[in-house]
Amino acid sequence: MTRARDESSVSCRQWVVALAVGALIALTIWRQPFFSGGLIGGDTYPYFFPQKQMLSDAFAHGEIPLWHDRTGLGYPLLAESQAGVFYPTNQILYRLFDVNRAYSLSLVLHYWLAFVATWRFARSQMISPLSALLAAVIFVYGWFPARLSLEWSIIGGVWFPVCLWMADRWTERRTLQRFAALTVCFALHLLAGHFTLAFITQLTCLAYVILKPVLHSAAEQQTSRRRQIIQNVVSVIGAIGVAGLLAAVQIVPTLELRAYSQRDGQQQGQQAAFDPQYGHLPPVYVTQIAASWWYWHSPEIVVQQKFKQPSPLKSPADTNAVEAHLYFGLLPLLLILLRTLTGFQRHCHKSVSHRWLLLGALALVYSFGWFVPWTRVLPGFGFFMGPGRYTIVTAMAGAIIASLSLDELLRRRSSMAAISIVTILCVLTLADLLKSSNTISDAIVVEQPPLDGLNESWIRRKLTQEETAPVRLLMAGQNVGNLFGVSSLPVYLGIGPREYFEEQKQYRSKPADGDNAPFPTAQELRLLQSRGVTHIVLTEPVSNPSAEIKLIGAA
Incomplete structure (x- = not known):
C-alpha cells in the first residue's frame, strides 16, 4: 500500500x-x-427557476420554503x-x-x-x-x-x-x-x-x-x-x-x-406517467x-x-x-x-x-x-x-x-x-x-436571460395589479407563469400529486395547429373555473375563442 x-x-x-x-x-x-x-431551454424555466424563485422569496422573508403555492393548486416544495x-x-x-x-x-x-x-x-x-x-x-x-x-x-x-x-x-x-x-x-x-x-x-x-x-x-x-x-x-x-x-x-x-x-406505478390499468425505462x-x-x-x-x-x-x-x-x-x-x-x-x-x-x-x-x-x-x-x-x-x-x-x-x-x-x-x-x-x-x-447560454427582464414585464404588472385575487393562469409553458408571482396550470413536476397529471389530459393549454374547436370548450371552461383559473396567457391569437372569455391585453 x-x-x-x-x-x-x-x-x-x-x-x-x-x-x-x-x-x-x-x-x-x-x-x-x-x-x-444565463441559461434558457430545457428544464431551466419550466422546472428549476419556479422552484428557485420560491426558494429565494422564502429566504428573503426568513422562512424555510416547505410549500409551493404557485404551481397548480400547490405542492410540498x-x-x-x-x-x-x-x-x-x-x-x-x-x-x-x-x-x-x-x-x-x-x-x-x-x-x-x-x-x-x-x-x-x-x-x-x-x-x-x-x-x-x-x-x-x-x-x-x-x-x-x-x-x-x-x-x-x-x-x-x-x-x-x-x-x-x-x-x-x-x-x-x-x-x-x-x-x-x-x-x-x-x-x-x-x-x-x-x-x-x-x-x-x-x-x-x-x-x-x-x-x-x-x-x-x-x-x-x-x-x-x-x-x-x-x-x-x-x-x-x-x-x-x-x-x-x-x-x-x-x-x-x-x-x-x-x-x-x-411515480406510484400503474393506476387502474392505465399507463402511468412514470416509466423507469x-x-x-x-x-x-x-x-x-x-x-x-x-x-x-x-x-x-x-x-x-x-x-x-x-x-x-x-x-x-x-x-x-x-x-x-x-x-x-x-x-x-x-x-x-x-x-x-x-x-x-x-x-x-x-x-x-x-x-x-x-x-x-x-x-x-x-x-x-x-x-x-x-x-x-x-x-x-x-x-x-x-x-x-x-x-x-x-x-x-x-x-x-x-x-x-x-x-x-x-x-x-x-x-x-x-x-x-x-x-x-x-x-x-x-x-x-x-x-x-x-x-x-x-439549453443554451444567452447574454440577456429573460428572467432579468421580469420586473419590466407588462403581463406581470397587470397580473399583480389585479383587484381579483388570487390570480391563477392557464399558460402553455408549464410552470413558467409562476415566475410572474402567480399560480398557473398545467404543471410540470418530477414528483407531484398524481391527480394533476391525470386531470391535465382533460383540457388544452392552447389550441393545436388547425384546431377550429372553441377555446376553451364549455367542458374545459367548467374544469378550469373549478380549479380557480382566472386568466389565460397565449403566445398566438386564437382563431375561435370561446364567447365566455375576453381579451384584456395584447402585445
Whole structure:
C-alpha cells in the first residue's frame, strides 16, 4: 500500500495547479453566465427557476420554503426534492443573489469543483498529476455539458468523484475520520435532492470497494481478500445508512410524496406517467463514441432523431438525446483502445484498468434498459427513470483508462514535453467534447436571460395589479407563469400529486395547429373555473375563442 499511496499522494503545489486549471477552464467556457448572462431551454424555466424563485422569496422573508403555492393548486416544495432546500450552496447563494445570478454562479462553481474532484480521484487511481487533468476534462466536459439544462447533473458531477475518492481512502486505511468523511459526502449528495445520481454513486462505491481487493495485483490469501470485501461492503452500507439519517429531512418528505405521485406505478390499468425505462441508451447509439459530431451529433441527424428509430435490441420505451449522450472524445478513445486492445500498460496498474473496464461495461449494459423490468422491483431501482444516466460510470471509466494510457506515453518524456503534450491533448479534447455536446444540449447560454427582464414585464404588472385575487393562469409553458408571482396550470413536476397529471389530459393549454374547436370548450371552461383559473396567457391569437372569455391585453 505504501507504493500506491506514494503514487497517489498530492502536494500543495499540485492542488494549486488543479484548482487554477479547473477555474480557468470553467471561467473560459462559462464566462457569460458567470459575469452577466444565463441559461434558457430545457428544464431551466419550466422546472428549476419556479422552484428557485420560491426558494429565494422564502429566504428573503426568513422562512424555510416547505410549500409551493404557485404551481397548480400547490405542492410540498421540500418533498419535490430537486429544489434542494437544505443543500448548502443553495442556502448561501439564494440568500445573497437574485435567482438567475445564484443559479449561474452555482453552475460555474460546480463545474469547477467537479473538475478538481475528478482530478483528485484520478490521482487516487495512480494516475500522474498531469494525466489526471485529462481525466477531469474527459469526465466533466464529456458527460455534463449535453445535460446543461439539468441542474442535478453537474451537482452529481461533484459528489460522484468525491464519494469514490472517500471510498478509496477508506479501503486504504479504515479510520473513524475517513468513515465520517464518506458518510458526510453521501449525505450532502442526498441533500442536493436528485436521488438518481446519488443512488448510482452509492452503487458504484459499493461495486468499487468489492472489486478493488478482488482485482488487486498483489498476491493475497483468499481468506484475507474475503475479509477485506466484507469489511468494505459493511462499512459502505453503514455509511449510506447513516447518511440517510443525516439527510432524512429531505428523504422522508420525498418518500411520502412519492406514494401519492405519478411515480406510484400503474393506476387502474392505465399507463402511468412514470416509466423507469424512459431515457435509455439504444445499443446502436453507442457508436456515438466514435461517430460523434461528424454523424450522430451533427445538427441534421439530431433533428431527425435517428437514434430513436427501431434498431436491434432497442428497449421499447421512449428516450431522448440528452439522456442517451455518451462521448469521451476521439483522442481519448484512441488512448482507451491503445490500452485495452494492445496490453499497453504497466503490470502494477492492470488492476485499476480491469476494475474500471468492468465497472464501465456493466453500467453501459444497464443503460440499455434491458434489465429495468426486473430491477424495478428492487429497492431503489424502481424509484427512478433514465437508465441512460448510468453512463456516468462509463464516462468515468473512459476518463481513467485514457489517462492511464497517457501515462504510459509520458513515462520517458521530459517534464516540458509532458506538459506540452497534455496541454495540447486537453485543448483539442475540450473543443471536441464541446462541439459534440452543443448540438445535443437543449439549453443554451444567452447574454440577456429573460428572467432579468421580469420586473419590466407588462403581463406581470397587470397580473399583480389585479383587484381579483388570487390570480391563477392557464399558460402553455408549464410552470413558467409562476415566475410572474402567480399560480398557473398545467404543471410540470418530477414528483407531484398524481391527480394533476391525470386531470391535465382533460383540457388544452392552447389550441393545436388547425384546431377550429372553441377555446376553451364549455367542458374545459367548467374544469378550469373549478380549479380557480382566472386568466389565460397565449403566445398566438386564437382563431375561435370561446364567447365566455375576453381579451384584456395584447402585445
